[in-house]
Every structure is written in C-alpha cells, then in structure tokens.
Amino acid sequence: MTAWSRMSVRGRLTLTVTVASAVALLALSWLMLFWLRGALVSEVARRNDVALDAYVDFARKEPKSVTQLILAQNSEAVTLPVRLLTPLGVGPSDTLAAVAFEPYPTPGMVVPESGRDPLVLALQGRELPREVDRSEFVTKSKRVPTEQGILIVQVATSLSDVNRSVAVVRLALWVVVPSLLVAVGMGSWVMTRRSLEPVADLRRRVGDITSRTLDERLPVPPTDDEVAHLAVTMNAMLDRLEASSKRERQFVSDAGHELRSPVAAIRAQVETALAYPDTADWSSVGVTVLAQGERLDRLVGDLFTLARLEEGAFGPVPDTEVDLDELVLEQVGHLKGRRLDLSGLSAARVHGDAGQLASVVRNLVENAGRHASETVRVSVGTEGDYARMVVEDDGPGIPAEQRDMVFERFGRLEEARSRDRGGAGLGLPLAGRIVARHGGTLELDDSELGGARFEVRLPLAQPEPE
CATH class of the missing domain: 3.30.565.10 (Histidine kinase-like ATPase, C-terminal domain)
Structure with a gap:
C-alpha cells in the first residue's frame, strides 16, 4: 500500500488542489515576468531607435565635422571637450552614444591583417565598452559611408530600470505566491472537511444499522448533490436488504415447515405401526416413508443445486x-x-x-x-x-x-x-x-x-x- 493510498480523501484532495495551484501560480508568475520584461525592453528599444536615428541624421548631414571631431578627440596634441557635442544629446539620460570612424585605405597600400582599432568618439555619456552586456543594455548601430571612410554610429540604452522593476515584481511574487498557496491549502482542507461531513455522518449512521434494524433509513439532505444521491441510493439498498432479509426469514420458516412435514409424516406412520405391530399395514408404511423421503431428497437437492449454480461450481x-x-x-x-x-x-x-x-x-x-x-x-x-x-x-x-x-x-x-x-x-x-x-x-x-x-x-x- 502506497503512502498516497494510506492518506484520507480529505488529505488527497487538499494535496492535489495545492499542488495544482502551485503549478498554475508558478507558470502564471513566469509568464507574467516574461511578459513584463518583454514589454519594458520593447519600450527601451523604441527609445533607443529614436536616439540612433537622431545621431545618424546628424552624421549624414555633417560627416566632415564629425570626422574632424573624432580625429581631434583621438589626437594626443588636441583635447576636444565632449561638451561641444551637447546639442547632439538627443537621447535619454540612460542612453550612451558613440560614433566610430574607419578610414578608407590609401590606394596602393597594403592594409595589415591586424588592423588597428577604429577611432571612437563618445557622443553622449561615457565611451561604449568593446563588448556590451546584452542583459544590461539595448544596443543598435548603423554604418554611414562618407568620402574619407565609414562612420559607425552606435547607441546603447541601459536596462537597469527594467531589471530593477522586474526584480521588485519577482520579489513580490516570492512573497505573494507562497502566501496564496498556504491560503489555498487551508481553504481546501476546510472546504473538503465541510463537504465530507455529510458523508461521514452517513457512514456513522450506516455503521449503526444492524440486521435487526434494517427498517432504519438515512436522512436525505435537502440539496440535489452527490451526497443526497448517495443517501437515496443507500436507502434503496437498505430497502432491498430489508426485503431480502424478510424473504430469507420467510424461507427459513417455510423450509422448516417443508422439512418438518415429511419428517413428521414419517414419524407418525412409524410410531403408529410400532404401537400396533400386529394390525399395521407395513406395506403402506413403507410407501409413505419412501414418498416423504423423496420429497425431502428433492428439497435438499434443489437447495444444493441452487447454491452451486450461484457459486458457478458446475x-x-x-x-x-x-x-x-x-x-x-x-x-x-x-x-x-x-x-x-x-x-x-x-x-x-x-x-x-x-x-x-x-x-x-x-x-x-x-x-x-x-x-x-x-x-x-x-x-x-x-x-x-x-x-x-x-x-x-x-x-x-x-x-x-x-x-x-x-x-x-x-x-x-x-x-x-x-x-x-x-x-x-x-x-x-x-x-x-x-x-x-x-x-x-x-x-x-x-x-x-x-x-x-x-x-x-x-x-x-x-x-x-x-
């Protein structure tokens, strides 16, 4: 017998409801977090695209100015304040923007295989790292060809606010979901107990009914539910048991009479013949005894055959x-x-x-x-x-x-x-x-x-x- 089968019906129902609720709540929580992060990231990506389009438009309108700024920024002799590009800061405060310049190689010159890194100018915020963490930033870049080379505009918007929001919701779910599961488990236990109380009452009443009190009946609840149907069915079963018990008692009486009658006839004939042996018609006594014996044999034979048929013994x-x-x-x-x-x-x-x-x-x-x-x-x-x-x-x-x-x-x-x-x-x-x-x-x-x-x-x- 397994542990599950040893549990009560109330315990099995409560455990089943709680486990099902836990699976459903965990699945819904994961879906909600997935949807929330997706929606927030989509909004950040939209703002990132707007900022990127603004910087690309500027680079296309003023390619020479941007190129000179990049060359000046990366020159050891010249230091160009980034604030000169403040008018370009059209992105949000959590957005980083930079533009890189890759000059065309001089005709006839061989470009080394390990070419040097492109010159980079930070347009907004700090300079972008070489490898941007995709879980921390939404990034996007576009290439703008110019006469001197290619300008690569890249914009990255931080996901720190998104991550903080998702973390707050996740923490709230860690508190809310277990609380809900506890409430569901307790509610299931209480409701199951209340629902099974009529069944337990029926069981107690049925246990009190004996072979001498088969005339008792179970109270039928006024509700039209399974418990009421069970009470009606059990009362119908008690009706059949009572009727069967009456028929069996009647049979015992009748069978006793049937068995006693031939025995009494045999005994009367034999006692009379023994009392008056000289005048007794022993031939008639023998015929009577044989006839009553055949009747007894048939009655006992029918009982035995019926019992074997019901047992399937043939x-x-x-x-x-x-x-x-x-x-x-x-x-x-x-x-x-x-x-x-x-x-x-x-x-x-x-x-x-x-x-x-x-x-x-x-x-x-x-x-x-x-x-x-x-x-x-x-x-x-x-x-x-x-x-x-x-x-x-x-x-x-x-x-x-x-x-x-x-x-x-x-x-x-x-x-x-x-x-x-x-x-x-x-x-x-x-x-x-x-x-x-x-x-x-x-x-x-x-x-x-x-x-x-x-x-x-x-x-x-x-x-x-x-």
Whole structure:
C-alpha cells in the first residue's frame, strides 16, 4: 500500500488542489515576468531607435565635422571637450552614444591583417565598452559611408530600470505566491472537511444499522448533490436488504415447515405401526416413508443445486444434445388432476445438461399445475436459432409488479401457502439460473388462457458438418 493510498480523501484532495495551484501560480508568475520584461525592453528599444536615428541624421548631414571631431578627440596634441557635442544629446539620460570612424585605405597600400582599432568618439555619456552586456543594455548601430571612410554610429540604452522593476515584481511574487498557496491549502482542507461531513455522518449512521434494524433509513439532505444521491441510493439498498432479509426469514420458516412435514409424516406412520405391530399395514408404511423421503431428497437437492449454480461450481455446459420435446413428455407424466394440452409440441434439440434441463421442465410444469384451474398447455418449437418452450396455465396469473419476485431466491407471492399449493420458493429461481447457465432466457408474461405464461428460449444445437 502506497503512502498516497494510506492518506484520507480529505488529505488527497487538499494535496492535489495545492499542488495544482502551485503549478498554475508558478507558470502564471513566469509568464507574467516574461511578459513584463518583454514589454519594458520593447519600450527601451523604441527609445533607443529614436536616439540612433537622431545621431545618424546628424552624421549624414555633417560627416566632415564629425570626422574632424573624432580625429581631434583621438589626437594626443588636441583635447576636444565632449561638451561641444551637447546639442547632439538627443537621447535619454540612460542612453550612451558613440560614433566610430574607419578610414578608407590609401590606394596602393597594403592594409595589415591586424588592423588597428577604429577611432571612437563618445557622443553622449561615457565611451561604449568593446563588448556590451546584452542583459544590461539595448544596443543598435548603423554604418554611414562618407568620402574619407565609414562612420559607425552606435547607441546603447541601459536596462537597469527594467531589471530593477522586474526584480521588485519577482520579489513580490516570492512573497505573494507562497502566501496564496498556504491560503489555498487551508481553504481546501476546510472546504473538503465541510463537504465530507455529510458523508461521514452517513457512514456513522450506516455503521449503526444492524440486521435487526434494517427498517432504519438515512436522512436525505435537502440539496440535489452527490451526497443526497448517495443517501437515496443507500436507502434503496437498505430497502432491498430489508426485503431480502424478510424473504430469507420467510424461507427459513417455510423450509422448516417443508422439512418438518415429511419428517413428521414419517414419524407418525412409524410410531403408529410400532404401537400396533400386529394390525399395521407395513406395506403402506413403507410407501409413505419412501414418498416423504423423496420429497425431502428433492428439497435438499434443489437447495444444493441452487447454491452451486450461484457459486458457478458446475463449470462449462456439457456439449451433449438433448431433445427438449422428449424431456417434456417425460416430465408431464407426473402432472395429475389437470387437463394437459400438448398440441403445440414439436421437435427441438439443444446442447446442455439433460438432468438440469429436466429440472427446468419439471419445475415449470409443476408450478403451472399448482395454480391452474383446469388446463396446463405446454408447447415446444423452434424460432430462428433458438428452441422455444412455453408453459401456460389458466390460473389467476401473476401481477406485473410481482413478476420479478418469483425469480428471486426464496420469493413467493403469498404470505402463507399450504404444502399442497405452494412450494419452498426455489423452483422458479432454480429454473431461471439453469436456463441462464445454458445461454438462454426465461420470461414471464400473461397467457391467453388467463394465467401465467413462462417462455424458455435456448440456443439450438447446430448440426455437425458432414
């Protein structure tokens, strides 16, 4: 388990918001400094260009005067005050300007490879250094050809004010950004705690609900947010748990009755026979004991099969061909006291477990026989790639709002049902799970006979290629 997963939801949210805010603020701060310096440097460059154009205009108008001034300035015998060029100082006070003179070589003379440096005259401020630091100055130069040589006018404007302004803003950001991050972190922690308080309250209330207090419900906040939706969902879950618990308790009662009834019948028959051994009909006692034993065996077998189906313990469906119509003919023989309609019976072959599919047919037919008034109709046929079996009765039917219940484990419609008329609530859930295991569907609808109509659809067995 990582440190991240060990943190609380509030801690993870606070850390995520703080880190995201830090990244965003740092990026915005860098962009702001970049934009601010760019804007200030652009303004300095504009002023530098204005000063350069002014000096270039003067050099073009008075090239001889400028050349003489440069030669005089660099002569050891003559000292020319720079103030004579004060009228040229058109640049700002933080601007340095100079003009250099490169004379043309005399015709026929060979210029040495290491020619001497050009003569330089400072027009404004001090003389420019040979290498100007680009981070400290904005520089630009232009060449002006004359009769005697080339005048190179260069202007440099200091970026000291720009650098100071950017440094002040950077220092302010170093103070403001951490303060904002602290405020964001604290605000996120507080807001997350307040937002999760209803969830914590729901958790405490759910923790207090036990199997004996499933009738309790969680309070739903008046807000239409995720917490309210969670409370509604959990209340719906509690409704299902309560209903399931009631059905299980009912099943325990019914199953106990179902198990006790055959045991009681066996015990009564045997005790009576033992009390009057000379007059007892031991053959009848044996028949009764065998019948009740079969009933017990079937009930226990259904419970065991249903549990294994829900656990998926049967594995893949066998690739055995089963004649569905023959299964129907075998199982309907157990139906007594009802008129049986098999006019819609035709051949249909599927792959599967013959024993489980026989259990499906038996449960559906017996369920129809218990609730039919007179007639039970069973039909088998094919429809496309599916085999189709329909079991119908002319009984009272099943209301639409209760149809899902009959396929639930332990589900029965009546609150109290007699042994002869009601089962343990396992037949239809067992049939539904067996059909689902075989890749089919079991659906419930109204029958034209007036009762319930159960339709089973299973994939047809495909003929093997010759």
